[in-house]
Amino acid sequence: xxxxxxxxxxxYFSSPSSPSSPEPNTPVPGNxxxxxxxxxxxxxxxxxxxxxxxxxxxxxxxxxxxKFFWHQKRLPDEVLDAQxxxxxxxxxETQINGAFGVDFSVPLDHDAYEKALLKxxxxxxxxxxxxxCPTIVSSxxxxxxxxxxxxxxxxxSAATGATILGAHVEGPFISEARIGxxxxxxxxxxxxxxxxxFKDVYGFEGETPEAQKKLSEQxxxxxxxxxxxxxxxxxxxxxxxxxxxxxxxxxxxxxxxxxxxxxxxxxxxxxxxxxxxEQSVENGATFITHLFNAMPQFHHRDPGVIGLLGSRLDLPRxxxxxxxxxxxxxxxxxxxxxxxxxxxVILVTDAMSAMGLAxxxxxxxxxxxxKEEDRVYIEKTDTxxxxxxxxxxxxxxxxxxxxxxxxxxxxxxxxxPAVLLGIQETKGVIKPGADADLVFLSEDxxxxxxxxxxxxxNLNAIDVEAVEKF
Amino acid sequence: MRLVIRKDxxxxxxxxxxxxxxxIKEFNPTAAKPxxxxxxxxxxxxxxYRNLVKFHQAGELSFQHVxxxxxxxxxxxxxxxxxxxxxxxxxxxxxxxxxxxxxxxxLDGNATDLDLECQRYEEKIxxxxxxxxxxxxxxxxGHIAFNEPGSSLNSRTRVKTLAYDTIVANARFFDxxxxxxxxxxxxxxxxxxxxxREVCIIITGAHKxxxxxxxxxxxxxxxxxxSAIQLHPRGMxxxxxxxxxxxxxxxxxxxxxxxKVHEQLIxxxxxxxQGGVRSWRGGAExxxxx
Numbered sequence: 134x135x136x137x138x139x140x141x142x143x144x145y146f147s148s149p150s151s152p153s154s155p156e157p158n159t160p161v162p163g164n165x166x167x168x169x170x171x172x173x174x175x176x177x178x179x180x181x182x183x184x185x186x187x188x189x190x191x192x193x194x195x196x197x198x199x200k201f202f203w204h205q206k207r208l209p210d211e212v213l214d215a216q217x218x219x220x221x222x223x224x225x226e227t228q229i230n231g232a233f234g235v236d237f238s239v240p241l242d243h244d245a246y247e248k249a250l251l252k253x254x255x256x257x258x259x260x261x262x263x264x265x266c267p268t269i270v271s272s273x274x275x276x277x278x279x280x281x282x283x284x285x286x287x288x289x290s291a292a293t294g295a296t297i298l299g300a301h302v303e304g305p306f307i308s309e310a311r312i313g314x315x316x317x318x319x320x321x322x323x324x325x326x327x328x329x330x331f332k333d334v335y336g337f338e339g340e341t342p343e344a345q346k347k348l349s350e351q352x353x354x355x356x357x358x359x360x361x362x363x364x365x366x367x368x369x370x371x372x373x374x375x376x377x378x379x380x381x382x383x384x385x386x387x388x389x390x391x392x393x394x395x396x397x398x399x400x401x402x403x404x405x406x407x408x409x410x411e412q413s414v415e416n417g418a419t420f421i422t423h424l425f426n427a428m429p430q431f432h433h434r435d436p437g438v439i440g441l442l443g444s445r446l447d448l449p450r451x452x453x454x455x456x457x458x459x460x461x462x463x464x465x466x467x468x469x470x471x472x473x474x475x476x477x478v479i480l481v482t483d484a485m486s487a488m489g490l491a492x493x494x495x496x497x498x499x500x501x502x503x504k505e506e507d508r509v510y511i512e513k514t515d516t517x518x519x520x521x522x523x524x525x526x527x528x529x530x531x532x533x534x535x536x537x538x539x540x541x542x543x544x545x546x547x548x549x550p551a552v553l554l555g556i557q558e559t560k561g562v563i564k565p566g567a568d569a570d571l572v573f574l575s576e577d578x579x580x581x582x583x584x585x586x587x588x589x590x591n592l593n594a595i596d597v598e599a600v601e602k603f
Numbered sequence: 604m605r606l607v608i609r610k611d612x613x614x615x616x617x618x619x620x621x622x623x624x625x626x627i628k629e630f631n632p633t634a635a636k637p638x639x640x641x642x643x644x645x646x647x648x649x650x651x652y653r654n655l656v657k658f659h660q661a662g663e664l665s666f667q668h669v670x671x672x673x674x675x676x677x678x679x680x681x682x683x684x685x686x687x688x689x690x691x692x693x694x695x696x697x698x699x700x701x702x703x704x705x706x707x708x709x710l711d712g713n714a715t716d717l718d719l720e721c722q723r724y725e726e727k728i729x730x731x732x733x734x735x736x737x738x739x740x741x742x743x744x745g746h747i748a749f750n751e752p753g754s755s756l757n758s759r760t761r762v763k764t765l766a767y768d769t770i771v772a773n774a775r776f777f778d779x780x781x782x783x784x785x786x787x788x789x790x791x792x793x794x795x796x797x798x799x800r801e802v803c804i805i806i807t808g809a810h811k812x813x814x815x816x817x818x819x820x821x822x823x824x825x826x827x828x829x830s831a832i833q834l835h836p837r838g839m840x841x842x843x844x845x846x847x848x849x850x851x852x853x854x855x856x857x858x859x860x861x862x863k864v865h866e867q868l869i870x871x872x873x874x875x876x877q878g879g880v881r882s883w884r885g886g887a888e889x890x891x892x893x
Binding site (some may be wrong): 185187198199200202203206207208215416 | 676682683689693694697698699701702703705707
């Protein structure tokens with residue numbers, strides 16, 4: 134048995150010598166920002182629901198209470214009792230065309246658009262959505278140049294509402310045959326100049342015709358997801374460039390360029406056959422825009438875009454959006470898609486401007502619509518004017534349709550979209566370093582309380598009416 | 604020394620936790636006169652901690668004026684490492700109760716001058732008036748804290764090299780890779796523990812039976828360092844039936860009979876926390892000496 138003799142300054146390890154375990158950036162005593170602890174809750178954390186744990190928040194972020202206890206040697210300044218509710222990350226919406234009477238694709242003068250955007254940002258919090266990609270339908274280049282600068286990523290707050298993650302531009306490089314509700318005349322039939330055509334239309338780098346404003350490279354940041362049809366000429370090759378630009382691309386030909394540009398490419402509004410669809414994924418497409426809608430039906434010998442859910446093992450299967458109102462996609466189809474590729478599901482609303490309004494008759498754009506609780510019709514008809522489902526309702530429907538677990542349904546609106554968009558270190562998760570965007574849900578998954586950047590939102594104070602009725 | 608024998612691990616944990624709670628309540632700590640508690644880590648006290656947290660959550664126990672000193676910590680292991688004793692205490696106790704962070708003391712295994720750190724620790728204990736109650740466990744080799752066989756029974760807080768057996772036993776927490784296990788630790792000494800006004804050792808399981816027997820039925824011996832408790836004026840060991848397997852029947856019967864006397868002849872509500880008798884057949888109060 135050997136006794137250690139008196140040891141002087143002895144480093145047993147190679148880490149740098151420093152005074153007793155200091156933490157970098159320890160705040161100056163007396164000036165420390167407030168720390169809030171949320172207790173008596175169940176938490177969706179690390180892909181499990183844990184009880185007897187708590188969430189600690191400082192500076193709008195979730196912090197590690199272990200580190201905080203030892204380094205800052207303080208108790209929390211404020212302890213919130215969650216009354217046993219389930220606390221989950223704020224929901225992330227990747228496809229929404231408008232809400233509360235606002236249509237993102239309609240350009241307005243600067244202040245009016247900003248005001249409309251604020252209305253939607255705040256209103257969405259009521260349904261638990263704390264981050265989203267405002268979606269623009271196929272439009273002319275002029276509309277993009279006007280509207281996109283408003284949709285640059287911006288962090289939300291309890292006062293200003295949900296975080297904008299960048300725009301989802303759905304079109305115009307989409308298939309005529311799968312136009313859905315888009316206008317034919319603004320469609321771009323091809324992109325013969327590849328990525329450059331994308332830049333021209335969306336106005337990325339100022340290589341626009343003189344008639345249009347010269348835009349800076351910063352505007353590239355405004356676009357996060359592009360939905361396009363890979364079978365169109367020139368689109369497939371552009372995808373890698375778009376992806377490199379950081380935008381999620383949903384198209385084939387331009388895909389490599391788009392991917393290179395860091396854009397998320399999404400396949401949608403397309404007639405692609407299975408070969409073209411798989412090629413677009415090989416080129417970097419990572420998302421399918423509202424699976425089943427605006428694409429050919431499943432055919433057993435050419436499954437097309439839907440067939441991506443059955444791709445071979447070495448081809449990464451993309452995420453896929455599902456509109457979960459039970460109307461746009463039959464519940465059985467939802468279940469089939471989910472069962473075949475559960476890790477890829479992302480719930481979306483694809484909601485149009487009537488979402489969030491109380492039932493009644495409204496004039497929206499150049500349409501008169503009649504809104505009921507969960508659907509909206511063109512007035513005096515049986516024709517649906519679009520989707521008005523809310524994201525929290527999608528979650529409840531999804532569980533009903535697929536009998537999946539609560540965790541899986543919640544991850545479809547939090548973890549999955551975060552990973553798709555590459556933001557899973559700060560959004561869609563509850564872990565130290567993530568933004569403190571939290572939703573408190575009741576047992577039956579209704580939104581009870583919402584926090585954005587660590588601050589509670591007064592849901593009752595959100596006023597989203599004042600829409601022209603008829 | 605009192606030997607309290609309970610049915611199993613759960614019963615032992617509950618008994619010790621309740622004892623700690625009652626001791627703190629009786630002491631009635633304030634900011635000026637805090638209750639100083641010495642705490643162990645490992646599998647023995649986990650049940651005690653679970654019960655203490657439950658008492659706290661039920662509103663029966665506050666840690667507001669409790670100061671704690673832990674027994675030991677690994678050298679060189681980052682404080683945030685899941686196997687560090689800082690992490691153990693945080694996840695088992697501190698994160699669930701209302702203890703003030705500045706009242707928590709754990710040896711810093713990453714200090715640049717380890718000797719100074721040990722010295723400072725002893726000074727901190729003295730500065731708060733010494734430890735009122737020191738809880739502890741026991742190793743299969745009879746060690747208390749990291750005072751492994753051969754440690755001086757007069758030792759104080761210092762750096763210790765871990766026994767090879769201990770390192771191998773701990774490998775299961777470090778991906779079964781013994782090169783990843785820390786081989787040095789800072790530990791309170793045997794005398795540091797015995798300086799506390801009361802010592803309570805938790806001993807459960809058949810694998811601890813031999814150690815218990817060596818520590819209480821044989822002499823005070825530096826090969827079984829918990830045996831130093833024999834010289835403590837207020838020592839208590841709480842064990843389960845399995846841990847008594849190596850004891851003489853006579854020993855077990857004796858200690859069980861004491862409790863029987865307390866319960867049946869004196870009445871358990873007449874027996875104070877320290878074993879003193881509150882009233883004796885209507886007579887004057889007295890304290891029986893152990």
